[in-house]
Amino acid sequence: MKRALALLGATLALGACMEIEQESAKKEVGKTVKSDTAAWSNEPIAGGPKWTKGDRNSWEDQIKKRQLAQHEHKRIYQ
Amino acid sequence: MARMKFLCDAERCIECNGCVTACKNEHEVPWGVNRRRVVTINDGVVGAEKSISVACMHCSDAPCMAVCPVDCFYKTADGVVLHDKDLCIGCGYCFYACPFGAPQFPQAGAFGLRGKMDKCTFCAGGPEPDRSEAEFKKYGRNRLAEGKLPACAEMCSTKALLGGDGDVIADIYRERVLRRGKGSEVWGWGTAYGPGKPGAQPPTGAKS
Numbered sequence: 001m002k003r004a005l006a007l008l009g010a011t012l013a014l015g016a017c018m019e020i021e022q023e024s025a026k027k028e029v030g031k032t033v034k035s036d037t038a039a040w041s042n043e044p045i046a047g048g049p050k051w052t053k054g055d056r057n058s059w060e061d062q063i064k065k066r067q068l069a070q071h072e073h074k075r076i077y078q
Numbered sequence: 079m080a081r082m083k084f085l086c087d088a089e090r091c092i093e094c095n096g097c098v099t100a101c102k103n104e105h106e107v108p109w110g111v112n113r114r115r116v117v118t119i120n121d122g123v124v125g126a127e128k129s130i131s132v133a134c135m136h137c138s139d140a141p142c143m144a145v146c147p148v149d150c151f152y153k154t155a156d157g158v159v160l161h162d163k164d165l166c167i168g169c170g171y172c173f174y175a176c177p178f179g180a181p182q183f184p185q186a187g188a189f190g191l192r193g194k195m196d197k198c199t200f201c202a203g204g205p206e207p208d209r210s211e212a213e214f215k216k217y218g219r220n221r222l223a224e225g226k227l228p229a230c231a232e233m234c235s236t237k238a239l240l241g242g243d244g245d246v247i248a249d250i251y252r253e254r255v256l257r258r259g260k261g262s263e264v265w266g267w268g269t270a271y272g273p274g275k276p277g278a279q280p281p282t283g284a285k286s
Contacts, residue, residue: 038154039220064243
């Protein structure tokens with residue numbers, strides 16, 4: 001009985017020497033911020049470029065036209 | 079899926095700093111913060127001087143995102159790398175990680191206080207509601223939500239700085255280089271702008 005109590009006491013006393021395993025939560029880069037809205041989900045501004053609200057393809061079509069407007073070979077020497 | 083990128087043509091950039099001014103004006107960027115800047119090498123050496131306009135390159139595998147201890151960076155569906163200033167602690171890790179020196183830190187207070195990071199947003203604002211006052215104050219104007227491209231690229235007078243979907247602007251640049259028909263060892267207006275149609279000659283009397 002005494003031996004069992006001593007063993008139990010030693011186990012509890014030595015338990016304080018244990019190190020609790022610590023592992024950080026796995027970081028998923030770029031996953032913390034979740035509140036940004038997509039550009040095409042906005043209503044087009046008056047007098048500005050036109051697209052259908054919420055339609056990504058129509059927004060991409062009009063922005064592509066704008067990108068191609070940077071190609072000045074279409075405007076000069078022609 | 080579009081991947082928004084910048085591309086600067088060193089043959090065309092004339093170091094006018096129009097892009098820098100356009101950015102400052104569009105977003106009301108405070109003194110000491112330079113979201114975009116023009117870098118020149120061989121300054122003053124005839125024929126060897128080259129300039130490019132540099133800002134955040136919106137990397138596909140952005141190192142700033144990887145090192146941020148509070149994970150304040152995120153990437154939009156268009157591939158634009160943005161960050162949340164409410165989460166940023168201004169530690170400066172992103173500044174050391176970025177190969178382009180894009181992250182900027184306002185130093186408005188005493189003792190070298192380093193504020194929250196500020197950088198080029200590709201004119202795409204931040205996590206606040208699009209085109210809101212809060213978004214403008216923290217991140218500047220959201221031109222993408224207005225259906226426009228970044229102000230710096232659209233303002234570039236020589237069209238050295240191109241902005242938009244990587245595939246589209248790469249095609250523009252490729253066609254431009256093919257028309258030039260020369261490498262970067264030759265310089266000048268005619269080289270940068272080419273003779274027009276492939277194989278054609280520049281107008282008579284034009285400087286090459």
